[in-house]
Amino acid sequence: MTRLHARQQGFSLVEIMITLALGLLISGAIVQVLVSNSLTERLNRSIASTQESGRFIITRLRNELIMAGRYDPLSPTLNRDLDPVAEGAYVMNHPIVLPGDFAAFADVGSSQGAAGSNDRVAVAMVASSDCRGLKLGYGVNEEFYVVNEYFVEGTQLKCRGFDGRVLRGQKVAVGHDNHASVTLVDEVQSFQVLYGYTNNVLTGDNSARPVSYVTADQLAAIIANNGQVVAIRLAVLLKGDGEVSINNTPRFKLLNETAINPTEPRLFKQFETTITLRNVKNFMRSRKV
Template identity: 30%
Template sequence: MYLNKQKGLSLIELMIALVLGLFLVAGVIQIFLGTSQTYRLTGDIARVQENARFALDILARDIRMAGYSDPDKGEILPFFAVASADCPNSDDNNCSTNAVDANNSDILAIMFDPINDTDCIGNTSGIDEDDVIINLYYIDEEDGIASLYCRGWNRTDNSWVGAQQPLVDGIERMQILYGVTNTSGDAIQKYVNKDDVDDWTKVRAVRVGLLVSAGSPSGSVERKTRSYTVLDSGKIDITDNVNRYIYTTTIVINNSSSDYI
């Protein structure tokens, strides 16, 4: 008598193998998705940090030089343009520190005689050795991406040096506070916004606050409402899936006489 040997798999064994295979595939997919999400989030955070560093470096460089002029010329310049006579409203840009931009961010108009005869974009055309330049920093948007913009105003010739240019993407909000001294010394007594500066000659330092993203229209985090407060901005509510961080720094104006922050 001969026994029939089993050939192949039974239906039950095949179903069990398929189920186990599906579990393995699902696990691999889950690991892949988690790794991909982590990679995107890490990349976004790195870009946010890079954008913030570039923006703060650019602003700090000019703020330190505010009010500079060649000592041989004997001219004392204001640190910032706050009067329409220095930086009139034209070409849809109010070139004045007293203004706010379309994003309700502060505008920073830094005045000095540049050593290299260039504006904040690097333009040299039309800038002579003795010209006083006002670098206007503000936030604007293009294609849904907010950026730190700059444009140079030639106060000597009363003309724009060139067209506006974005410097750093992902800068969504900029708030400025000014460190002012009292009448008896140079020690900074308080930091106030532009509306509370009574005497601009008493400004000794500038505190900058930035709300920074990776500069992409979509992010890598859960979509929900997040709240931010940038210096004196008040509560800012934004609903999307974009990861943002707040960065602040304080810069002493080198051409002031203060040794204190």
């Protein structure tokens, strides 16, 4: 009787070690892909947040600041509790509000931040509500003299609105809320403003083209010399959501300020725009040289 001996074979030690090594390589590659996807997702989220915030705030500021100096004394919706001719002359000659323009509210106005800190811009116009959407006691369909001020507090770009007649002491505040500010956008690293001014004597014509762009602290002397602001140039540096690892973080130069070199592991993006104040330009064009 023949005995059959079945020969049993298994994996050798070398084969097991090769299999483990290949498994480790594949696992490492999968982990690397997952980590890379996570970093990419965070970067994309940060880019999306800064783009969305930047587009929003630039559009918002453009739509509101472009109306500086607007005053139509013939408008059927204008509140006429005061003489519209006299008030219109004042508004059109003071489209950019400066600190001290209103004795009882001396802090309201456009100002230059010290040593590269954030600037502040304040504009006047006739509108149906202030920058917060408040009517300040006026009728639903009424327009009134509005002063809107934009500034940074902490890392938030905010605005607060005023009834211009209250600021000038011509009216007692109605619907007053202590001029509380509202936040327009978060994660603002820097907010800078320059003002393009014209002077019919310097330009030699009534083109109302900007002669130069200056900071807010130079405006009082320019306006006293028959100049007027006809354009506003804005620059905003925003910080994205969440930490992002970025090699060689770029430097950002906002308008006339010293370049900023962020040190945080975040994505930063700069937005700029120049706004022509068409109401003021038309007013300056009507002046004689």
